[in-house]
Amino acid sequence: MTEISGAELTIDLGAVQANYRTLQSHLAGAELAAVVKADAYGLGLGPVVRALTETGCETFFVATAAEAVQLRGSESDANIHVFNGPLPGEEAAFLEHALVPVLNSLEQVQNWSAYCTGIGAPGLADIQIDTGMSRLGLEAGDVARLAGSPELLQSITLDLALSHLACADQPDHAMNNEQLAAFEAGAGPIGAPRHSLASSSGIFLGTEYHFDMARAGAALFGLNPVPGNPNPMRQVIRIQGKILQVRSVDTHRSVGYGASHQATRSAKIATVAIGYGDGYLRALSNAGTVFIDSHEVPVVGRVSMDLTTLDVTDVPDGLLALGQPVDFAGPLNPVDRIAEQAGTIGYEILTSLGTRYQRHYVGGEGNSA
Amino acid sequence: MTEISGAELTIDLGAVQANYRTLQSHLAGAELAAVVKADAYGLGLGPVVRALTETGCETFFVATAAEAVQLRGSESDANIHVFNGPLPGEEAAFLEHALVPVLNSLEQVQNWSAYCTGIGAPGLADIQIDTGMSRLGLEAGDVARLAGSPELLQSITLDLALSHLACADQPDHAMNNEQLAAFEAGAGPIGAPRHSLASSSGIFLGTEYHFDMARAGAALFGLNPVPGNPNPMRQVIRIQGKILQVRSVDTHRSVGYGASHQATRSAKIATVAIGYGDGYLRALSNAGTVFIDSHEVPVVGRVSMDLTTLDVTDVPDGLLALGQPVDFAGPLNPVDRIAEQAGTIGYEILTSLGTRYQRHYVGGEGNSA
Numbered sequence: 001m002t003e004i005s006g007a008e009l010t011i012d013l014g015a016v017q018a019n020y021r022t023l024q025s026h027l028a029g030a031e032l033a034a035v036v037k038a039d040a041y042g043l044g045l046g047p048v049v050r051a052l053t054e055t056g057c058e059t060f061f062v063a064t065a066a067e068a069v070q071l072r073g074s075e076s077d078a079n080i081h082v083f084n085g086p087l088p089g090e091e092a093a094f095l096e097h098a099l100v101p102v103l104n105s106l107e108q109v110q111n112w113s114a115y116c117t118g119i120g121a122p123g124l125a126d127i128q129i130d131t132g133m134s135r136l137g138l139e140a141g142d143v144a145r146l147a148g149s150p151e152l153l154q155s156i157t158l159d160l161a162l163s164h165l166a167c168a169d170q171p172d173h174a175m176n177n178e179q180l181a182a183f184e185a186g187a188g189p190i191g192a193p194r195h196s197l198a199s200s201s202g203i204f205l206g207t208e209y210h211f212d213m214a215r216a217g218a219a220l221f222g223l224n225p226v227p228g229n230p231n232p233m234r235q236v237i238r239i240q241g242k243i244l245q246v247r248s249v250d251t252h253r254s255v256g257y258g259a260s261h262q263a264t265r266s267a268k269i270a271t272v273a274i275g276y277g278d279g280y281l282r283a284l285s286n287a288g289t290v291f292i293d294s295h296e297v298p299v300v301g302r303v304s305m306d307l308t309t310l311d312v313t314d315v316p317d318g319l320l321a322l323g324q325p326v327d328f329a330g331p332l333n334p335v336d337r338i339a340e341q342a343g344t345i346g347y348e349i350l351t352s353l354g355t356r357y358q359r360h361y362v363g364g365e366g367n368s369a
Numbered sequence: 370m371t372e373i374s375g376a377e378l379t380i381d382l383g384a385v386q387a388n389y390r391t392l393q394s395h396l397a398g399a400e401l402a403a404v405v406k407a408d409a410y411g412l413g414l415g416p417v418v419r420a421l422t423e424t425g426c427e428t429f430f431v432a433t434a435a436e437a438v439q440l441r442g443s444e445s446d447a448n449i450h451v452f453n454g455p456l457p458g459e460e461a462a463f464l465e466h467a468l469v470p471v472l473n474s475l476e477q478v479q480n481w482s483a484y485c486t487g488i489g490a491p492g493l494a495d496i497q498i499d500t501g502m503s504r505l506g507l508e509a510g511d512v513a514r515l516a517g518s519p520e521l522l523q524s525i526t527l528d529l530a531l532s533h534l535a536c537a538d539q540p541d542h543a544m545n546n547e548q549l550a551a552f553e554a555g556a557g558p559i560g561a562p563r564h565s566l567a568s569s570s571g572i573f574l575g576t577e578y579h580f581d582m583a584r585a586g587a588a589l590f591g592l593n594p595v596p597g598n599p600n601p602m603r604q605v606i607r608i609q610g611k612i613l614q615v616r617s618v619d620t621h622r623s624v625g626y627g628a629s630h631q632a633t634r635s636a637k638i639a640t641v642a643i644g645y646g647d648g649y650l651r652a653l654s655n656a657g658t659v660f661i662d663s664h665e666v667p668v669v670g671r672v673s674m675d676l677t678t679l680d681v682t683d684v685p686d687g688l689l690a691l692g693q694p695v696d697f698a699g700p701l702n703p704v705d706r707i708a709e710q711a712g713t714i715g716y717e718i719l720t721s722l723g724t725r726y727q728r729h730y731v732g733g734e735g736n737s738a
Contacts (some may be wrong), residue, residue, distance in 0.1 A: 004435045005457070005458055005459050006434070006435045039725075052562075063676075064642065066375045073480065088374070088375050096517065105613075133625060135625060136613060166625065166627065175623075245476075247474075247475045247503065249503050253503055254535070254544075255504070276721075278407075279721075305406065305720060306432035306453070307505065322474075327662075336646045343526055343652075347674055348645050355724075356407065356408075
């Protein structure tokens with residue numbers, strides 16, 4: 001097979017495992033479940049789940065039934081919970097694949113109960129309580145109605161009562177305490193045996209937020225759960241592109257689409273084969289920075305679909321050969337930093353990772369060299 | 370197989386074919402090549418190329434060698450050109466798979482020439498001239514050197530001289546004429562038998578931009594090549610999510626992460642199972658609009674990974690049931706409009722399309738029902 005030499009995405013499963021252990025160490029007795037929706041935040045459902053299973057993780061959350069069925073195909077023993085719960089018609093798939101639906105409304109409770117009653121088999125389920133996201137979950141009135149009408153839960157075996165914090169990455173935000181109080185008030189009457197409130201950042205709000213289970217996604221994958229403080233998590237991804245060309249550009253020569261960058265001095269411009277088609281967001285035009293060896297260089301001009309242009313005037317020529325690797329993400333430019341440059345959050349940088357990269361998984365027992 | 374009912378992405382291959390014919394009708398005798406890099410702009414390389422081949426398209430452009438090898442696997446007869454040209458070590462793959470490299474620098478010319486000389490077989494190649502993008506391609510000095518040193522092209526059989534317009538979507542921009550003049554000045558001395566300058570928008574700048582071949586990507590996939598004027602292209606994609614829940618929200622109740630939206634009236638909020646994990650960009654938070662039947666409704670709160678919240682206060686209750694389809698892209702909200710709401714270009718909306726959608730291909734002979 002002849003050599004093909006494109007941009008590379010390296011995913012450190014050992015770092016994912018280390019992050020799992022770090023988060024677990026904050027939890028005392030509570031279980032740590034892993035959130036692996038959106039293809040494990042873009043990092044690859046199969047390899048990520050295998051690495052987490054090796055580390056002792058037994059419970060996984062995904063968003064949709066389709067994701068859960070895919071996960072069940074490789075993990076016959078895992079506990080798989082589905083945040084969105086069943087859409088009408090999906091109930092059979094939940095039972096067939098032993099998926100635990102999160103029921104987010106009285107209507108979903110009624111549908112699931114009716115389905116399980118109809119086939120004469122009790123079904124496991126979680127109940128989500130909305131404590132402030134106004135997104136999914138039972139409101140206070142729904143909780144009261146459910147608590148007063150046990151027949152609504154006919155044929156349902158409850159597992160978790162859960163909710164979701166809106167501002168957990170801001171520890172001083174008043175909503176955290178309000179949501180905690182609302183969760184305690186709502187979860188009690190429902191009568192579920194286990195409670196879960198915290199995601200990655202919530203773990204760091206204190207033990208009163210831990211209950212029986214925390215559900216970590218972002219922090220497992222290296223995003224900082226405590227913004228403004230040093231990141232306790234290990235970086236998981238590294239992205240390296242290759243220099244295709246370096247050119248000298250005179251003053252007043254424009255760069256890229258729409259001529260959005262104009263050189264203000266004689267400059268050297270390097271073109272690298274990574275673009276927004278790879279998930280390096282177009283918002284990073286004239287805003288992102290990348291690294292050549294230890295040299296930080298700015299993106300100049302608009303990021304295009306397959307190419308990004310860099311001002312490499314201050315980089316030694318020895319580091320500017322055709323094929324020279326350039327770090328678009330890595331030890332010196334973690335995902336959170338790229339997100340800040342792009343005006344978004346690290347989550348979106350991860351889920352945007354494109355399919356053109358040559359993906360390499362390192363670390364983890366299943367990948368030990 | 371039990372039913373799974375996620376968000377759906379419908380791709381109209383008949384529209385892609387119609388768009389190919391529309392563009393071709395503007396070209397008189399010039400060939401129309403299709404640009405299918407980045408997985409055919411996110412729409413699926415295999416089905417899109419089959420549909421275009423049915424319509425008579427014979428020449429395809431991709432960005433990288435890896436994309437070209439994938440394409441060659443299904444299209445044994447197509448002419449496949451590779452914009453980035455060979456990185457060091459990739460030369461053998463280009464010959465093995467009969468790929469035509471675009472050579473973007475004298476260094477790439479020299480490497481390709483040396484490789485072809487070494488194995489004793491002449492290699493086809495295109496030459497790119499940089500006429501104003503400052504991204505990839507030979508500069509005027511390089512062109513002069515090449516024209517004066519025919520031995521540099523030893524063992525290379527030239528096909529196209531090509532370049533790329535930076536501002537073709539702005540017909541009155543001075544750069545168009547400047548680039549046209551620079552291209553004519555540069556392409557002549559190189560001696561390639563065929564010339565190509567126009568991409569989608571360039572086709573509409575007039576016949577003097579057409580030369581022997583135009584290379585269309587965006588317009589094939591429904592993006593407007595003449596911004597500010599009615600779009601002559603047919604829409605290709607439709608995205609439909611489903612309502613998971615509708616709730617009533619009182620004044621001063623916040624919605625979503627960071628509590629970024631506050632209701633100013635009693636409102637009904639619908640939550641739909643599409644988020645930035647599906648490529649509905651987070652920049653559409655509090656900015657996008659979607660359609661329920663013919664009712665346009667605004668996105669309120671932050672788009673999250675798997676969910677988007679909508680203000681559906683003015684939508685009749687009959688259209689708000691669990692599972693109700695919601696058009697995130699379609700006839701009433703074309704891709705260019707979504708891009709405008711997100712502060713980007715339609716290209717990025719397309720290449721961001723996620724892998725969680727159930728994809729349906731319609732139209733095209735290979736997909737006729």
